[in-house]
Amino acid sequence: MPTTAYISSSSAYIQTFKIFAGIVAVCLASVYLLSSILIPIIISFTLYALFEPATLYLVRHKLNHSLSILIVLLLMLFFGFIAVGFALPQLFDQVSLLQAKLPQIILQLERLLTDYSGELSSLIGVDLDVSEVIISLLSQSSSFGQSLLLSLSDKVLGFTMTSLLVPFLTYYLLKDFKSVRNSMMNWLPNSSFELGWLIYHRVSRQLQLYTRGVMIQSGVMALVCMIGFSLIGMDIPILLGSITGILNLVPYVGPVISIILSLLVASAMTPFDPSLLYLGVLVIIAAQAVDNLVVIPAVIANAVNLHPVMVILGIIIFGSVFGTLGVILAIPAIATAKIIYLNIYADILNASQKSPG
Amino acid sequence: MSNIFWSNIFKSATDELQTITGLWQKTPLFEGIPARQIEFLSRKMHVRKFLADEVIFRQGDGGAGAILVLEGSVRVMANKTQLAQLETGDFFGEIALAEPEHRTADAFSIHNSSLVYFLRQDLEEWIEYEPRLGAKFLMNLSSTLAKRLLQANKLIAEH
Numbered sequence: 001m002p003t004t005a006y007i008s009s010s011s012a013y014i015q016t017f018k019i020f021a022g023i024v025a026v027c028l029a030s031v032y033l034l035s036s037i038l039i040p041i042i043i044s045f046t047l048y049a050l051f052e053p054a055t056l057y058l059v060r061h062k063l064n065h066s067l068s069i070l071i072v073l074l075l076m077l078f079f080g081f082i083a084v085g086f087a088l089p090q091l092f093d094q095v096s097l098l099q100a101k102l103p104q105i106i107l108q109l110e111r112l113l114t115d116y117s118g119e120l121s122s123l124i125g126v127d128l129d130v131s132e133v134i135i136s137l138l139s140q141s142s143s144f145g146q147s148l149l150l151s152l153s154d155k156v157l158g159f160t161m162t163s164l165l166v167p168f169l170t171y172y173l174l175k176d177f178k179s180v181r182n183s184m185m186n187w188l189p190n191s192s193f194e195l196g197w198l199i200y201h202r203v204s205r206q207l208q209l210y211t212r213g214v215m216i217q218s219g220v221m222a223l224v225c226m227i228g229f230s231l232i233g234m235d236i237p238i239l240l241g242s243i244t245g246i247l248n249l250v251p252y253v254g255p256v257i258s259i260i261l262s263l264l265v266a267s268a269m270t271p272f273d274p275s276l277l278y279l280g281v282l283v284i285i286a287a288q289a290v291d292n293l294v295v296i297p298a299v300i301a302n303a304v305n306l307h308p309v310m311v312i313l314g315i316i317i318f319g320s321v322f323g324t325l326g327v328i329l330a331i332p333a334i335a336t337a338k339i340i341y342l343n344i345y346a347d348i349l350n351a352s353q354k355s356p357g
Numbered sequence: 358m359s360n361i362f363w364s365n366i367f368k369s370a371t372d373e374l375q376t377i378t379g380l381w382q383k384t385p386l387f388e389g390i391p392a393r394q395i396e397f398l399s400r401k402m403h404v405r406k407f408l409a410d411e412v413i414f415r416q417g418d419g420g421a422g423a424i425l426v427l428e429g430s431v432r433v434m435a436n437k438t439q440l441a442q443l444e445t446g447d448f449f450g451e452i453a454l455a456e457p458e459h460r461t462a463d464a465f466s467i468h469n470s471s472l473v474y475f476l477r478q479d480l481e482e483w484i485e486y487e488p489r490l491g492a493k494f495l496m497n498l499s500s501t502l503a504k505r506l507l508q509a510n511k512l513i514a515e516h
Contacts, residue, residue: 056485178482182401190405193474194414197421201478343419350417 012352016345023340039325040162044169048177049211051076055174069174073167094239098265101235105268199343203336210332217295218245221287225258228283234262234276235269244284248291249328251311258284306335373427374399377473380425380446386497394490398483403474407466418460420453422476429470435462442467454480454498 034041051072058068181200188196222245229237240262247254262280269276306314314334318326377399381387387395404427407413414420416435424431431443440462443449452461454477466472484491 053485060486060488178401182403186403190407190411190413193403193405194421195419197476197478198419201421201476204478347418350415 012345012348015348016341019344019348020337020341024337037165040165040169042325042329043162043166044173046211046215047076047166047170048173049208050215051170052174052208066175069171072174073171076170077167094236097236098239101265101268105264195343195347199340202339202343206335206339207332210335213295214249217291218248220295221245221248221291224287224290225283228286229262229280232276232279232283234280234283235265240265244287250315251331252308253312253315255284255288306331306338310334373404377402377404377425377427380427380473381448381475383446384425384448385501386423386448386451386494388497389493390490390497394487398475398479399473401479401483403476405472405474407470407472409466409468411466413464413466413472414450414460416460416463420450420460421478422474422480423448423451423454424464425473425475427471427473429472430467431464431470431472432467433462433464451498451501453477455502 031038054072055065055068058071059065063071185193185196185200222241224241225244226237226241229240234240243261244258247258250257259281262284263277266273266276266280311331311334314330315327318330318333320326322329374396378392378396381395381399382390382392407429413424413431425448426443426445428445430445431447431449432439433441433443433449441447441449449464450460454475480491480494484494
């Protein structure tokens with residue numbers, strides 16, 4: 001008869017926590033070791049999740065696997081170059097326009113704060129020294145402008161490295177990821193083999209759904225906002241739309257920042273048109289409505305199931321530890337951790353409640 | 358794990374692949390599926406070695422796929438009652454291909470055994486490549502599960 005260690009159910013939590021802590025430690029160590037190439041790796045995995053269905057489609061139509069990958073990657077590069085060639089000059093123009101308008105935006109903010117400082121002070125119960133706020137904002141805006149230009153030139157090398165590494169990594173992920181994954185899963189002991197695959201199956205499914213969903217969601221948001229901002233005659237519509245699309249990666253907080261940004265840009269326009277303030281917000285609300293009524297139900301309804309408090313706390317913690325990248329990766333990371341924890345716990349609990357005989 | 362000094366080093370991986378393909382081909386799960394496709398799938402399957410008396414899975418464990426006995430023998434039990442003793446060529450745990458929730462019985466190897474895991478993950482990926490054959494396989498799977506259900510109902514009625 002087989003013998004299995006019989007553990008009390010109360011120790012199931014402790015045992016799960018120990019294993020989970022071990023997995024988290026390994027993940028953190030990997031992130032630390034790979035920190036210099038983490039962004040290309042994440043982009044490559046995202047592209048892998050996006051383009052694997054296209055590769056499968058070509059393979060299904062009797063094309064060689066390597067040839068299918070090459071076709072998909074060449075198409076990706078072709079459309080990527082067209083998009084970059086079309087959008088980059090306009091984006092650079094709009095970034096310089098934004099830089100030129102920053103002092104005006106700050107002045108507009110100063111006027112608004114001065115007008116409403118009395119009401120604001122009585123509302124929040126703190127005396128506001130408007131001049132101090134403005135001096136701080138002005139110094140920050142000028143250093144922001146300088147750092148933006150400096151970081152742009154500093155990061156050209158990094159960008160080139162990433163651009164070269166990403167297609168290379170994506171090709172090998174599309175080609176060999178599954179065989180490497182199978183070899184690694186074979187390292188698992190017999191007792192954890194099925195559990196390992198079960199967790200992998202659930203995590204990969206959720207991450208693929210989430211990645212594809214979020215990419216489509218951001219693209220739709222960006223497109224709707226670009227069109228909307230152009231139609232109402234807002235300044236820098238392409239840049240503003242792109243930023244709104246990217247900010248949409250961060251739930252709850254992202255749309256609020258987008259609204260503030262559109263208000264600032266609208267308030268800095270000359271001649272000042274107050275209706276643009278409402279119209280700008282209306283464009284973002286309309287884009288959110290399209291997102292909530294069409295994109296989310298169709299694309300990411302089943303992707304992740306997390307409590308809003310968990311999402312907000314996760315974004316704050318991940319953001320403070322890992323910066324911008326942490327904010328974007330917080331939700332998939334928490335969703336993955338949740339699946340791993342619950343599956344290990346269920347397995348240990350089952351072992352604690354039952355001994356085969 | 359097999360002992361490197363006593364295992365048959367002349368038995369090549371190709372032989373093992375052909376054996377696995379041949380064994381699956383004889384099962385109702387792969388009825389009507391071309392041998393080339395079964396071989397393609399067998400390449401992706403996972404061979405695991407179990408010692409005598411080693412637990413393969415417990416009732417209530419999450420199941421990741423169906424298991425074929427390549428070598429050795431396996432005992433399947435529920436509530437301390439033996440349900441089946443499986444030998445080379447037999448398969449079990451196919452419910453996990455349809456529903457990866459819980460194993461419905463305990464299974465352990467009687468002697469040192471080699472088992473081949475056909476995972477739901479591999480099945481789903483294959484269905485994306487070969488949807489027509491995938492549909493045929495799923496029909497075979499549902500037919501196998503229905504037969505098992507009828508057998509179980511018959512046993513319950515007899516007792």
